[in-house]
Amino acid sequence: MTPEPIFDLAHLGHMEMLTPKPDESLKFFVDVMGMTVSGRKGESVYLRGWDDYxxxxxxxxxxxxxxxxHMALRARSPQALERRVAALKGSGFDIGWIDGDMGQGPTFRCRDPDGHIVELYYETEWYQAPPELKPALKNQAQRFPxxxxxxxxxxxxxxxxxDIKAxxxxxxxxxxxxxxxxxVLNDGTEAAMWMTMSNKSYDFAYTRxxxxxxxxFHHVTYALDSREEILRAADIFLENGVHIETGPHKHAIQQTxxxxxxxxxxxxxEVANAxxxxxxxxxxxxxxWTEEERKKGQAWGLKTIESFHTHGTPPV
Structure with missing residues (x-):
């Protein structure tokens, strides 16, 4: 009999990105990506997209x-969080409870088999836009910047x-x-995975x-509303001297x-339209997807640039 599906986690909540150039990185995310600063604490700045809730x-x-x-995943309820914690305790992957970060309640930390830190939490602060950022429509988190x-x-x-399989x-x-x-490669090795905790086609991917x-770490992705906005983003990156690695184009996998x-x-x-x-x-x-299929490149035939397979952070 097929095991009952577990739907205890809701979505990817946030990630913490490390940068050796904090001032330049902040300027990039605010001025070029169009994100909004929603808090500061110690050596960290907290940022949001205009419709992150x-x-x-x-x-x-x-x-x-x-x-x-680290990455942080929000649970669907306090009880769901407790169930995932109970499953993790004693597994060898568990780290333990912490008080939580800005706008985030009690948080349980664990490590995946590769050592990435994963936080699980439920209590969260819903964004309240200040007067100058209040949207015209109340079902939108923030005014379009x-x-x-x-x-x-x-x-x-x-x-x-x-180890992708692990x-x-x-x-x-x-x-x-x-x-x-x-x-999956010809020898049966799992080389990449795309996983979801919701009805989205994926919340994160792991590649070898x-x-x-x-x-x-490979990349973080923010969503735009249309393909046309991705094309406009390319012009904006160009005007701001931002290095474009590859694209605009369409992935075969997930069709992003x-x-x-x-x-x-x-x-x-990455900026993307799913x-x-x-x-x-x-x-x-x-x-x-087979090894032969992946050698064909992206959906419309664009060869995957070599750096896409080799560049990651921290550098080696």
């Missing part, structure tokens, strides 16, 4: 290197890992995520680290319309 979706922290310090790229919300992130099993068994698409290093750039600290950032793809089928069967 929580106080922030990106914690930008000054560091001597780049990469991801009309600045730079104007990213709407956090969409997903991508981590690098040594990470897939961890997220399936302990956190209840569903696999939607994956890459080219250098065999653990715990590294994408554009990848590097922020000043060296981290890869279209209307949703996973509504309760018995969804994961799509498996």
């Amino acid at each position: 929580e106080r922030y979706s990106l914690k930008l922290t000054a560091s001597n290197t780049s990469g991801m310090e 009309a600045r730079g790229v104007n990213v709407r919300r956090l969409d997903h992130l991508n981590c690098l890992a040594v 990470n897939r099993i961890f997220f399936e068994d302990y956190l209840g995520l569903r696999l939607t698409e994956q890459i 680290d080219h250098y065999g290093k653990k715990g590294r 319309f994408f554009l990848y750039v590097y922020e000043p600290g060296g981290n890869r950032v 279209g209307a793809r949703l996973i509504l089928a309760p018995d969804w069967k994961p799509i498996v």
